[in-house]
Amino acid sequence: MASRLLWASRAASYLRISVFHRGFSTVLKDLKYADSHEWVKVEGNTAIVGITDHAQDHLGDVVYVELPEVGAPVEQSSSFGAVESVKATSDINSPVSGKVVEVNKELNDSPGLVNSSPYDKGWIIKVEVGDSGELKNLMGAEQYSKFCEEEDAKH
């Protein structure tokens, strides 16, 4: 838990946002969240995308990340890649539509960054956003936190 607080604080500092804890998985304020457990940070026309702490915790140790090609189009709520955790591949869905402008090549050698630093060093792609209006379809931190609690409570 202490290490989670440490990297959450570092991630928050890097992204210049504040943090609150939902008790178990960490949720960062000022990010937007998809119901498929991806986060997005929009800076001007560019969006940084990754999977949430809730997602990485439920998936287990990530051993491989399938990244898209730079230049590939992405569509909101559609799959653009996958993470492999031991026996399973799990789709990663884009929270925004646009074009991939950068992928995190560090994940090729260190896929575990998705587990250890999901909001910072474990970012997955950067997207040139096509329609910023799509962000209204996403959840804020409090809403996402509640969403995760309800999802966990149902099962």
Next chain:
Amino acid sequence: MQRAWVSVKPRGRGGFAMGLPEARKLGIPLMNLVRFKGLPILQQLHLEERLLRTSSDNWCIINDGTDQPTIVMGISGKPAELLEIKSVLCDHIPVIRRFTGGGTVIVDPSTIFVTFICNKDAVPGLQPYPRPIMSWSEQIYNKVFQGIGDFHLRENDYVFGNHKFGGNAQSITKNRWIHHTSFLWDYEVRSMAYLKLPERAPEYRLHCVKEAKQVSWRRNLCDLSSNIKHASWVDFTRYSNQYKARDHLEFICRMKDFMPRSIFVDRSVEATKTHFLLRSTESENIEAHSGTKFCHSTRLLTKQELEAAAFAAPSEGALSQPCSL
């Protein structure tokens, strides 16, 4: 989610004929059951990937053996790390990279395949993540192997005792998931020689190859530091067990030593019925359940790819050397 309803008729003596199994059918989801015998594993995987991605139904696919020995790697499998490529090339063993995660298997007509493809809400209360799905599958097979062998799910494998006979893999999309298993009903010893020992092995595969070296010594802390006023004896013990992964033949076992083939398939179907209302579907009718346009990621690796992998792996040696007879 599809649900099927069963009508209930009262018996002559009064009361309802509906026993517990029938009552449980009320509201349980529908699942299409498709059975094959000897379907090539590449075709099976293509079908599964297409049904996962384009169908909205639940599916159980049972393939009783594939047509020829074939190596199947997981999505991130690297031939140089996982295979004895020279032997694979010499003996013309096909190598497939599949769309699900997990490790490498060599399958043949003795292998039995059982696959579940489900909507994420098909199993009430089941979270669509790897571990819960894996645990759910154990419930199914607990019924299949009830009273037979020391069956359980160990880490992510089906075992009797600590010997693996079933390997699992999964793929999870936004709204659906697949869990498929290859069961070693029997296997050829020589086939295992095509596979290297994997770098990532489950812990239960490890066994101790060097006895614990116990070194104990005691130090009086007063001797270590004059600042310590009260004498304390502290035990320091160091163990240096050395562990190594069991090789293939020590690690796996044959399901045929525990259960006849047909009994396993029948029991698997019966166990699945406790969760789903099964509807047998002919393979010719599958096209109607899924979209027609689909691009598979599962594919056969080319000879050139395997040769390039062998060339890049220093331990493989020269490919130009003749294959052994």
